[in-house]
Amino acid sequence: MQEIYIDVVFAANLLMDYLLLELVARFLRCRTSHRRCLAAAILGAFGSCLILCIPSENTPVLTVVLHGFCALLMLRIGLKIQKEALLLKAFLMLYLTAFLCGGFWEAVSRERALTLRIFLLCVFVVYTGSSAFLFAADSIRAGRKNIYPVTLGCQGRVQSAYGLYDSGNLLTDPLNGKPVSIIEPELLYKLLTKEDAEILRSFHENPKELTNTEITALKPHYLSLTTVGNDPQMLLAVMLDDLCIHTPGNVIHIAEPVFALTSKSTALGREYRLLLNSRLLR
DSSP: OOOOOHHHHHHHHHHHHHHHHHHHHHHHTOOOOHHHHHHHHHHHHHHHHHHHTSOTTTOHHHHHHHHHHHHHHHHHHHHOOOSHHHHHHHHHHHHHHHHHHHHHHHHHHHHSOOOHHHHHHHHHHHHHHHHHHHHHHHHHHHHHHOEEEEEEEETTEEEEEEEEEETTOOOBOTTTOOBEEEEOHHHHHTTSOHHHHHHHHTTTTOGGGGTTSGGGGGOOEEEEEOOTTSOOEEEEEEEOSEEEEEOSSOEEEEESOEEEEOSOGGGSOSSOSEEEEGGGGO
16 A cells, blocks of 8 residues: 655645746736745645545546646636636646646656655756746747737736837827827727626717726727828727736836727737837837
8 A cells, every 4th residue: 555645745736836837827927926826836735635535546537626626726816817718728728737847757757766856856947947938939039029928907807918019109198198009909808898898899989888887997088199191090098007018138017008999900910919119118
């Protein structure tokens, strides 16, 4: 009969879960903190220990369901993911990353006993290797095309995308003096509920519908935009909660950024869904 030391199981799952949450957060560009990831990892390790008490040979389906529920709970707590689509994507990414890490550790353990020292070394190699890969990919993308990963936050919801640094975008909001970036409407609507998105779509027709809705927090208003060779046009502008621009060197955080909605999604490129104001990266 195999002996299982519960403290070893707890410590191994704690390190593994924390590593996986950090990697998934980096891959999906989720805004989180080390404390939240650690708290979620502790919960996940505790859950794994409890699941060990269930005889898996008699209830294999229940064991799988409990592991899946535990993973979803960790993602909710650690990464603060609210939207179901993003949660599913993070769930799949979590298990894919766990599969890749498990294969790497198994290959290493074949050559020698997987001691605590070797385990910690593997954790370090996987984490730093993945971080280096993401850093290199972002550096190449940003260096060649001035395209940066961005994270948008609005009313507790988070959305990731890519934005193009537009050196010719000098648009300023006359109401508050903030630099104005350009956003694809469909990307903004993903940060809102279906009802609020519909209200914002019909804002120019029924502005009174905004009364007592969450849309009022966006402070919707119109801006005049003039481009070379074109007549002036009025664009609907809104203010979000925050914007994070992930440059190769650091993360630039902008509180209460202003975005103007394009009239057509085709105005932006295939690789990016925002035009970042030139003043944001200075």
